[in-house]
Amino acid sequence: MTNLTETEQRDFEAAAFRRLVEHLRERNDVQNIDLMNLAGFCRNCLSNWYRDAANEKGHDMSKDESREIIYGMPYAEWQAQNQTEASEAKKAAFEERRPKDH
Numbered sequence: 001m002t003n004l005t006e007t008e009q010r011d012f013e014a015a016a017f018r019r020l021v022e023h024l025r026e027r028n029d030v031q032n033i034d035l036m037n038l039a040g041f042c043r044n045c046l047s048n049w050y051r052d053a054a055n056e057k058g059h060d061m062s063k064d065e066s067r068e069i070i071y072g073m074p075y076a077e078w079q080a081q082n083q084t085e086a087s088e089a090k091k092a093a094f095e096e097r098r099p100k101d102h
Helices: 006-026 032-039 043-056 063-071 075-082 088-097
Strands: none
Touching: 006 043, 006 063, 032 043, 032 088, 043 063, 063 075
């Protein structure tokens, strides 16, 4: 593996994270339940991880604030514009694989 400095590693990870978030913003046709069923995480997971990291560093961040960072808009607005009703099959698959924190 390439020897990276801690700063380089952090910068590259941050760039990859920003690209992932931008990709998910562009792909608002992909529902969170689809992400959860296929990958085991979704936009809400990312926002929770972001908030956890901020809170660990002493920044008091709410769930709504971290979701707005990930979604690029208030969560309720994203839901109204993009969220569709999940099929019974998708809901059942989610329940089978549901992480403990969801």
